[in-house]
Amino acid sequence: xxxxxxxxxxxxxxxxxxxxxxxxxxxxxxxxxxxxxxxxxxxxxxxxxxxxxxxxxxxxxxxxxxxxxxxxxxxxxxxxxxxxxxxxxxxxxxxxxxxxxxxxxxxxxxxxxxxxxxxxxxxxxxxxxxxxxxxxxxxxxxxxxxxxxxxxxxxxxxxxxxxxxxxxxxxxxxxxxxxxxxxxxxxxxxxxxxxxxxxxxxxxxxxxxxxxxxxxxxxxxxxxxxxxxxxxxxxxxxxxxxxxxxxxxxxxxxxxxxxxxxxxxxxxxxxxxxxxxxxxxxxxxxxxxxxxxxxxxxxxxxxxxxxxxxxxxxxxxxxxxxxxxxxxxxxxxxxxxxxxxxxxxxxxxxxxxxxxxxxxxxxxxxxxxxxxxxxxxxxxx
Ligand SMILES: *Cc1c(COP(=O)(O)O)cnc(C)c1O
Numbered sequence: 001x002x003x004x005x006x007x008x009x010x011x012x013x014x015x016x017x018x019x020x021x022x023x024x025x026x027x028x029x030x031x032x033x034x035x036x037x038x039x040x041x042x043x044x045x046x047x048x049x050x051x052x053x054x055x056x057x058x059x060x061x062x063x064x065x066x067x068x069x070x071x072x073x074x075x076x077x078x079x080x081x082x083x084x085x086x087x088x089x090x091x092x093x094x095x096x097x098x099x100x101x102x103x104x105x106x107x108x109x110x111x112x113x114x115x116x117x118x119x120x121x122x123x124x125x126x127x128x129x130x131x132x133x134x135x136x137x138x139x140x141x142x143x144x145x146x147x148x149x150x151x152x153x154x155x156x157x158x159x160x161x162x163x164x165x166x167x168x169x170x171x172x173x174x175x176x177x178x179x180x181x182x183x184x185x186x187x188x189x190x191x192x193x194x195x196x197x198x199x200x201x202x203x204x205x206x207x208x209x210x211x212x213x214x215x216x217x218x219x220x221x222x223x224x225x226x227x228x229x230x231x232x233x234x235x236x237x238x239x240x241x242x243x244x245x246x247x248x249x250x251x252x253x254x255x256x257x258x259x260x261x262x263x264x265x266x267x268x269x270x271x272x273x274x275x276x277x278x279x280x281x282x283x284x285x286x287x288x289x290x291x292x293x294x295x296x297x298x299x300x301x302x303x304x305x306x307x308x309x310x311x312x313x314x315x316x317x318x319x320x321x322x323x324x325x326x327x328x329x330x331x332x333x334x335x336x337x338x339x340x341x342x343x344x345x346x347x348x349x350x351x352x353x354x355x356x357x358x359x360x361x362x363x364x365x366x367x368x369x370x371x372x373x374x375x376x377x378x379x380x381x
Contacts, residue, residue: 020243034237053208056235058164059188061200076128081345102342106283109143121339131157137166140291168291192291195241259359260292
C-alpha cells in the first residue's frame with residue numbers, strides 16, 4: 001500500500017495526461033507556453049480571485065508574496081509553530097524575523113489567542129516592525145481567517161495565506177487560496193493538487209502586487225525579460241507541468257476532492273465506532289471543508305505512536321509523522337527569539353500520526369487500515 005498512491009492516479013488519468021505531455025513536447029514551447037497561461041486562468045476562476053501567477057514551487061510562491069509586500073530586515077512576520085519548514089524559512093531568507101505562534105489543538109491551525117499574545121510581546125519590546133501574518137491551511141483545513149483578518153486589521157498587518165496544503169478547502173469566507181491579501185499554493189506531487197515535479201502559484205485580487213509578482217518571477221523584468229527594473233528570481237512553472245495540472249485540475253474538481261472527503265468520513269466513522277474517544281480523529285469546524293492533504297490522528301504520546309507505527313508498517317501500512325519538530329525547536333531557528341510559549345505545537349509534534357490518504361483508496365483499503373490501527377491500540381502496543 002502507498003501512503004499517497006500517485007501511480008494509481010496516473011493509471012486512471014493516463015490517456016489524457018499522456019496526450020497533454022505529448023502536445024507540449026511537439027509544441028516546442030517549454031517555458032511560459034499556452035498551458036501556463038490557460039492554467040492560470042483556470043486556477044483564478046476556480047479559486048475566485050482576479051490574479052493567479054504560477055511559479056516554480058510553493059516556497060518561491062511565499063517568497064514572491066513577501067517580496068511584493070516589501071518585507072525584509074527589521075520586520076516581524078507571525079508564523080504558526082506547527083507547520084512545514086518552508087512557511088517560516090522564507091521569512092528568515094528575506095532577512096525578516098519569524099515570530100512563532102502556538103496552534104489550536106483541535107484544528108492544528110494558528111491560534112488567535114496566542115497570536116494576540118505574540119503581537120503584544122513584539123509591540124512591547126518595540127524593536128521589530130510588525131508586517132504580516134502567515135496563516136497556514138494545515139493538512140487541507142483553512143485557518144480561521146475571520147479571526148485572523150480581524151486581528152490583522154486592528155494592527156495594520158498583511159495576511160498571507162500559505163495554502164500549499166489547502167487547495168480545494170473551504171470556509172464561510174470563501175475557498176482556500178482566496179483567503180489572504182495574498183495566498184499561495186504548491187503543486188508538489190503529494191499536495192492535494194500536484195504535478196509531476198515542482199510547481200506553485202500566487203493568488204491575489206490586488207493589481208499592483210500581481211504586476212510586481214509577474215515581474216519578480218522573471219528576473220525583475222520591466223517591458224521584457226531584457227529590461228530589468230528590480231532584482232527578481234527565475235521562478236516559472238514548466239509548460240509540461242502546467243499541461244499535467246490542467247488534466248489533474250479537472251479530475252480534482254470532478255471527483256478527487258469528493259473522494260478524499262469520502263475517505264476521511266469513512267476513517268472517522270470506523271475509528272470512532274471501534275475506539276470511541278480513546279483516540280482523537282481530525283476536527284473540522286462548523287462551516288469548513290478540508291481538502292485532506294493529510295488525515296491526522298492524535299495519539300496519547302510518542303511511545304504509543306512509535307509502537308503503532310512499527311506494527312502498521314509490519315502489516316504493510318505506511319504512516320507518517322507530520323511534523324516531528326515545531327519550528328521553534330528546529331536547529332536552523334535556534335537563534336530566533338521566542339515571544340510566546342507553544343505548548344500545543346510541542347505536544348502535537350509528539351502525538352500526531354497521519355494515515356494513508358488519497359482519492360483512490362477503496363473502502364476495503366480503509367477497513368484494513370482501521371482494523372490494523374484498532375488491533376494495535378486494543379492490545380496496547
Ligand atoms: C509543501 C509546503 C510548502 C512548500 O511547497 P514546495 O512546493 O515544496 O516548495 C510550504 N508550506 C507548506 C505548509 C507546505 O506544506
